[in-house]
Each structure stands twice: as structure tokens, then as C-alpha cells.
Amino acid sequence: MGNHALDVNPPFGADIHITTRGSDWLWTVFSLFTLATILFLAHSFVKLPSERLFHYIDISILLLASITYFTYASDLGYVGIGVEFFRSNHKVRGATRQIFYVHHIYWVLSTPLLLLNVLLTAALPWTHVFFVILVSLVATVSFLVGALISSTYKWGFFVFGLAALGYIAYTLVIPGRKHAAFLGTDVARAYNVAALLLIFAGFLYPIAWGVSEGGNVISPDSEAVFYGILDLLVAFGVCGWTIWAHHDIDPSRLNLRLRSYDEDIPGAKGHVEKPRPAANV
Template sequence: MENIFKRAGNDALRENPNSMVYPRVSDINITIRGSDWYWAVTAVMGAATLVFVALAFRVPRSKRIFHYITAAITMVATIAYFTMGSNLGYAAIPVEFVRSNPKVAGTAREIFYVRYIDWFITTPLLLLDIMLTAGLPWPTILYTLLLDEIMIVTGLVGALVESRYKWGYFTFAMAALFYIAYNVTWVGRKHANALGSNIGRTYLMVGAWTIFLWFLYPIAWGLSEGGNVIAPDSEAVFYGVLDIMAKPVFGALLLWGHRNIDPATLGLHIRDYDDAMHPSEKSGFGSAAAANNGATGGVTGANTAPGVHNDTTATAAV
């Protein structure tokens, strides 16, 4: 029984030491403080996921699209931060700039590629939340999502490149970010304002918040994966704070803004299996059915009954 309680606290670094990395070992790594911070962010993301899912059950299923997208964002982030807190999901990459600062002194830095896997999944969902709020056309949405994937992939490749060519990939990522910012802040804002003041305010709030935060990520990249300026623990705090602001806080703002917005006003006509049909749809369906039955009846009558129907059919055929 004593062995069960012999150790308490975070032993992720002991269980998953950096010496297990192949083919090289990183010597610029997170410490126990960095691991603790990653675990704290894991808890925040997990709690946010539960809250967003719980809020989804307070509205009809046909109106849960933004709840589910937002909960998916924090759910994926929970797994990613669990991995980083466990000191897993990284590669040891030789640094371009060898520093004299003891906190970043070394030749190989711990680069968490799992962070980019997280972003590859969650940033398109974030953009989908925002751009669906504006009611943007699907070609614009899909092209913007493609640019986002280019931004994340080039950021990852740049982080894993050992030479100065990493900054070329950083440039590609920044070009994609600027175009995304244009679509969100200019094109999307015009669409949202055209749908109404309430939608316009919600879009401005979440769109401006996201783009502001997204322009801080390249700074974090340049100081950590790119320039090897700040320690991995500081990198963890920088990215962690940004992710909390860009995911759970963003999600809370988005769902609060959508509390009085019907998805149908955004062009999202979602019908559940037990939804009652609208009276106008019923009458339209009845009229269409009657017209179809009439047409069918006319043809049947022409084939089976003599008289006027046959004459009319014959005339029409002629």
C-alpha cells in the first residue's frame, strides 16, 4: 500500500525521458514546470469541451452546429496538450542559432510537432465557425481553409528544417496568413453586416479577436522554433496562453453571440428527423403532389378510358 502513495506529482519527464528520442537527443527541453503548464492547459481545454457540449443540449439539434464545431476544437486541443504534457509528440531538431543563454544553450531543440497536428485540425474549424457566421459562399470558405492548411504545413516544415531555409517556409506561412486576414476582416465583415446588425456585431467580435491573436503566433514561432531565443518552458506559456484565448475564450464569445441568431438566417437550413414541417412547406408539398397526381391521372385516363381524354391526348400528340 505504501508503494501506491510513494510518489505524487508530475513524473511525465521521468516516464518519457528525452533520451528515448531517435535518432538524436534534444538538449533544449521543457522542464517539470513546462510539463505542469501543459497539463494545466489540458485541464482548461477539457473543461471547455464539457461546457460546450453541455450547452449544445440546451438548444434543438438543428441549431447545434456552432456548439459542436467549437467543442471539437477544444477536444482536439485537449489531446494535443495531454501529449505535450506527457513529453511526447516531439522531434529533436538542430538549432540554426546556438545561444549562450543557459536556458537555450545546446545544439538540438525539442520541437512539438503534435502542436501542428492540433492546428491542422482546429484552425480550419475556427475559420469555419467564423465564416459560417458571416454566411460566406462556400467557394470563399473552401479557398480560405486551403490557405489555412498551407499556413500550418509550411509552419511545421519550417520548424523541422535545420538550416536558414526555414525562414522561406515562414514567409509562405505569413503570405497565407495575410490573405486569410483579408478574407476575414474585409470580405467576411461585409457579408456579416449585410445579414443584420446582430450578426455583424458577433462576427466583428470573434473575427477581430481571432485575427489579432493569430498575428501573435508568428512572434512565438520566431522566438522559439525559429530563432531559439526563449526557453521551451517560456514557449509553452506563450503558445498556451494564445491557445486558451483562441479556443476556449473564442468559443465562449462565439456561442454567446449566437444565442439569438437562428442558423437559418445564415443560410444553414438544418432539419432534424422529428421537426414538424412548416405549413407553407406542407401546402407546397400538397400542391406539387396534386399536380403530379393530376398529370399521372391524365396519362392513365388517356390510356384506359375512351372519350374526351383520348381526343385531347391524340390532339396533343399530333
């Protein structure tokens, strides 16, 4: 049974669009993300409910990616936008190009979760974490808005996004590393690898944006491959590493242990204070 996504959902309103080959690749990425979501969900039961914070974050990222790539592969969630640069190459020849806003929505939702994964590992203060998440929204929304603009003004939003990514990279390299190092070598190692993956990918995404939605240099199929590899690298790399690296790290060291429903809360009604052992004389 072949792939009939483009027959059912033809690319109306876009001269430059994905082909069945691109859709086939996107279905592969969707399958990988869906399988990973199921595996991470099953693995979460290995941990106590009070120690599943990173599982919940990672499962959310993978689930969002699965839904996004299902939509992407189905040739849905896009809009045709006029290109700024007209190319002679037949793969990118035309006046309008498919812009998959659903993919940008995924980044708007998943980037804060990826940063939570990393910054919580370093036990960065919540005020700083909140601000970095806000900056990440500036970055992802800027790239989304820029992609939906056909004129040269799109590059202004591109610069806004780059500036926001620069601040995020600074936070990961300077304050984040200092906080993680203070918590021990195991926490520092867990943090450094995840942060390095985020920084590496964070500077490849703007390149992908520049040659696809921005500059109309590569075809939508090549764009799908570029973004698909990056999304797999980030999601599998950061999420997989986080789960593995935190296997022997007590969440209470990071002030992240969650209370179970059957645990007493000190000071709450009905709480019984356990007797303290007698002091040795």
C-alpha cells in the same frame, strides 16, 4: 502526487527541452480545455439538434486541444531538431531543440474549424470558405515544415506561412465584414468580435514561432507558456463568444439550419404537402 511525466517519458534526442515546471503548466492548460469540452458538450443540449452546428464545431476544437495538451504535457509528440542559432543562455544552450509536432498538427486541424466558426457567421459563400480553409492549411503546414528544418531555409516556409495569414486577414477584414453587415447588426457584432480575436492571435503566433522554433531565443518552457496562453485565448475567446453571440440568431438567417431526422423533405417519397390557406376574397 507529483508530476513524473519527464521521468516516464524523458526528452531523448534534445538538448533544449521542457522541464517539469513547463509540464506542470501544460497539465493546467490540458485541464482547462478538458473542462471546457465537457461544459460545451453539456450546453449543446440546450439547443435543438438542428441548431447545434456551432456547438459541434467548438466541441471539436476543444477536444482536439485537450488531446494535444495531454500529449504535450506528457513530453510526447516531439522530435529533436538541430538549432540554427546557438545561444549562450543556459536555458537555450545546446545543439538540438524539442519541436512538438503534435502542437502543429493541432493547428492544422483546428485552424480550419476556427475559420468555419467565423466565416459561417458571415454567411460567406461556400466556395470562398473552402478556399480560405485551403489557404489556412498552407499557413499551418508551412510553419510545421519550417519548424522541422534546422537550416536557414526554414525561414522560407515562415514567409509562405505569413503570406497565407495575410490573405486570411484580408478575407476577414474586407469580404467577411461586408457579408456580415448585410445580415444585420447582431450578426455583424458576432462576426466582428470573433474575427478581431483571430486576426490579433494570427499575428502573435508567428512571433512565438520566430522566438522559439525559429530563432531559439526563448526556452521550451517559455514557448509552452506563450503558445498555451494564445491557444486558450483563441479557443475560449472565439468558441465562447460564438456560442453566446449566436444564442438569439436563427441559423436559417445564415442558411445553416440543419434538418432533424423526423422532418419531411419536400419532394421526397412519402412527403405530404401541407394544404395552403385559402386566399381572402
